[in-house]
Amino acid sequence: MPTFQDPVVDGEEACQALRALAHATRSFDQPEETYAVVGEVLGGLRSLGQVLSQLASAHTSESAIPHAEDGNLGAGIEEAYAAATALRRASALVAQAELAVDRASQHSGRIVWGPASPGALLPLAEAIAPRINADDSFVRTSPFSSSGFRWKSRRHSGMSL
Known part of the structure; x- marks a missing residue:
């Protein structure tokens, strides 16, 4: 308590x-x-x-x-x-x-x-995954932008926990 x-x-x-x-x-x-x-x-x-x-x-x-x-x-x-x-x-x-x-x-x-059949989820997940930037969850690739364009994110180097 x-x-x-x-x-x-x-x-x-x-x-x-x-x-x-x-x-x-x-x-x-x-x-x-x-x-x-x-x-x-x-x-x-x-x-x-x-x-x-x-x-x-x-x-x-x-x-x-x-x-x-x-x-x-x-x-x-x-x-x-x-x-x-x-x-x-x-x-x-x-x-x-x-x-x-x-x-x-x-x-x-x-x-x-x-409820969903597990087999139906795999193709959907594969279609969605390219839209999410795996390097930074705050940056999303835009489905409306020209091919290859990604939003830029600034990363700071320094102390980490």
Whole structure:
């Protein structure tokens, strides 16, 4: 049960809940349930972004004086700011994941699930697959553009988690 006051206990519970969800989503008996789960994951990502931002702020708070393990104040401050920077970067990456999951939620919400013969799905999937850019789910090739044209996306290199 969440405490809403103890970040250590609530963090442990969130970790266990995500482990349980990872286990539970290995298969779906009723695929229509995926929409609700995607929505809950989206809500979790929004909260996770906020948590990461708040953790970053806590590392640079004026109320705490960080020291390195050897007692060095300068090294402690440097580590605190490095941790805060990494946490802010993680928060930004979670915001990108949030956008992707939001898009998935929109697509998932337009699905009406029903019985289908598995043999009928393969030709349909092969016809649809070329329309989706496998390199970047945010970029879609346009069926209305000239052949070979793809939307350009800017990728930034740098730190990854």
